Amino acid sequence: MEIFSIARKFMKETGNPSQWSEDYPDKNLLLDDICHGDSYVCISGEEIVATFVLREGKDPTYNIIYDGEWTNDNPYATIHRIASCGKTKGIFLHVMQYAIRHYDTVRIDTHRDNKPMQHVINKAGFRYCGIIHCWNGDERLAYQYDK
Template identity: 30%
Template sequence: MSELQEYEKAARWFRHATDEDYDTIASVYSYARLKMIQGGNPRQWGTKYPLPERIHEDIDGRHTILLVDDAADIPAPSPDVPYDPPVLRERRGEHERVIGIFSVFHDPDPDYKVIDGDWLDDLPYTTIHRVASSGLARHAAADLLTWSKKTFGNVRCDTGLKNHAMQHILESQGFTRCGNIIMPENDEIENVRVAYQWNGRTLVPSAPSRLAERRLVHA
């Protein structure tokens, strides 16, 4: 069996991050900051966010979840092989690589109390923050959002005013743009963010977006 055939059967899965993952997580966030700067969005994360103490706090609180696969031993895996939708499996792969990161919080987010707009509802929700892709595999952000919707049901998040790529992914995944929120003042990063919510009762995306979503999950 060829390496490509082997890779076609490789799975993606989620697991909680541990202290052993710190260096990898920091590297992925560094890559994400660079991509934001190159994409004309230099002030969402600046050059330092998230700081090391924030990364450690997320890990210690079991907030950080990694999207991984077992394809690190394949020299040039195909970017478009089909795979099953990832689920939470608390294990490390023999040839694991991290392809996506995000942090999950179930308590009300204090920065979401005031919004220039309207949230979809006032029900309990889960917040996802610090979404980042390592650039090693495609559709990582879409997988994170798909799993979050299925797992938590009512999900809120925010992104930068100039982060048009993430805005597109969120809207393709059926998230509703609810307005703007104000983050705490920071000299290096912008404090106005675009707020999104998905609660399972929003309108489904248009036909092209549904097709894009199927490709994100299965392509």
């Protein structure tokens, strides 16, 4: 929860105040991620410095895409809820290295105002595919990476 609090603060400071509300993600969602078996942490020394979800299978919010299209319909995994405590640089690249060791196709989405995330997504080789709508109706920019 502390890492998500730090991530929300960073988002606000970098021009993205509305992607995650003060209560997102809540404890129940994080416990669901853990129980689902796809919640991960990144460790530096003995300290947890980041967390993310890497979920295999179709994401229902990706069924409809606007103003573009997915690069293919291959099976994929999705990165969700990536957050860092800010102490370690390059977390996203470590997450990607892990993801592509296990999956040939990876998808991710982010808020239009989340410029730092868009930068690392593009730097990691993702292709912008279009716009999706989250479970709550919010718009997100959608990307796909293919090996």
